[in-house]
Amino acid sequence: MSLYRTELRRLGKRRFTRWATLLGLLVLGAVLVGVFFTNEKIGPDQQAAAQRQADQQYQEQVHWAEQERASCERAKAAGENQSEGRYPPDCAMIEPPPQGSVEARWFLPSTFDFRGSFEEMIVTFTAILALVGFVVGASFVGAEWSSGGMMNLLLWRPRRLTVLLTKLAALLTGLVALTVAAAAVWTAGFWLVGSLRGSTAKMTGGAWQSFALTGLRGLVLIVVAATIGFALASLGRHTAMALGGAIGLVVVGQFGVGILLSMAGTRFIEAWLLPTYALAWMRKKITLENYEACNATYYGECKPETLDLTWQHASILLAVGLVAALGAALVTMRRRDIA
């Protein structure tokens, strides 16, 4: 218990923890403020303005069509036919667009519909905090290894696995506390954006429950990211090992694989890329489409071939990554000579 409290204290004292957390919160704040200022509420005024704009555009199109037909007929009358294909054979084919083809809603300013848009915001939140969790987790144990602090600590607490797992527990406690607090502010913030710059209508209990579940999956993703960062840094005894590993994975494993697969003409390249699974985890299901292949429908339409990835697929990947990284870290922790 004393070790756990001490590790929590150490986590809070670390400047890197503070800076990374602050940076993460600032980015979140910037997103919130950005969304606030790029949206506005839609009232009768905005509706009317949009209708005016739509009408105006429609008039312009009608006017343009008439002009075209007039010049087409003039050209026909003059018998000139140099500009081949410029006009259809029958000038009557140049018709104004049908009434109502310019919709007023196209001219509405963007507005924040809480029910429709907050889920995307949860995904953004998760991505930012997962990144913070990964680097803070890596640095928390990595700096300890590379500075010799871990060796010092083991002179006091020789049970190595206990030490490592207690550190991890302290890290995750701090991270979950941060996430929950930030999520509360995030939700309140966007509720405010919704009320002031959009709408918070139709928020039923079911909608809230769905957001809560998405948030919970986000929390799991954040915890897994932090744990993997922690495990990799402990494995390599250096923060840079985790960060380097992650960057290596992105460059080689993702860009490289992406390029190779596309050269090989593999279908559903995204299915080989990690962010796809993170998204699948958050959205419960994503559908990949392959436009190269054509599945003819009853109506003669061409539908792309699809592949569904669900959160269950993603959960397998998360679990395997977590177990592999943490397991390797624990096994080497037990075995290694500490110099």
Add this chain to the structure above:
Amino acid sequence: MPAVLEIEGLRKTYKSRRRGVRHALDGFDMLVEQGQVHGFLGPNGSGKTTTLRTLLGLIRPNGGRMVILGQEVPAALPAVAGQVGAIVESPQFFPHFTARDTLSLLAGAGEVPQNRVDEVLEQVGLRDRAGERVKTYSLGMKQRLAVASALLKNPKLLILDEPANGLDPGGIREMRSLTRDLAASGMTVLLSSHILGEIQLICDSVTIISLGRRVAFGPVDEVLAEHSGGGVRVRLEAATDLPRAADALTRAGVAVTAEPDHLMLAGVDKPAMVSRLLAEQGLYVSELAPVTVDLESVFLELTATAAVPGQHRQVDESTKVGGAGQPGVAGGGWGA
């Protein structure tokens, strides 16, 4: 006196795929009794730090038995760790914490009352700089912090690997009196150092290691006496009698070197024997002085690491006991 620390037949082997096998510890033994200040000496790379690391559970031995405070380690390490304070070869600390934070976190992890922190900071002379980040400390200040961290637990056994490394002369002297005070208060201190004058001043007993094996051990004066070679200087009332005396002693089997005004004897167990032998011949000694050697020369002799003019001695060129090779042959090196 009960033993606080016992090591028997400790072995640690480093394997490298490219360069074969290195026996860093090759059947090493050690015994430290309670209340002693015990010196741990050996040339560079002889295995001192490896021994201490193994003892503290940081590295895994390949064989042998270790007992601290009556309990087998590493198995019982969690139980005894609270009673063993240690610094291992210029320990590093997290550079961005202050000395006080560093110690306070250790105290927290080890369930030591926080007021110990200021006590030990005072003890090692860091009181006024305790609020500064370790990164800004000088070598000696870091070393003092390390000693403070080892003292924090108020241990029964204090293990210090080269604590004087980087200390100023005043610091070395303080370290000396600190060590003495701690020993007087009943703490057992195991001290590894290359400053042999220091060891000779403060240690009750020593263990000397060379190439992973013990080459000498015991109380300091015994080790000195054993390896002084029984040298004795003899003067007679009349210098003219010296040749007769030399003759008599040689006949008695003593190695004698004649000097203009005295004789140097070697291999004398009991100086009294010399005095009796000469008296029987009607020769009366005016001075009979055992030649004192210092720890340094004993160390150099025992480990065979004295400098030879015109040669550059390499690490690992030192005495190998029990092995087939003679001193100076790099047995136990890579590939051995």
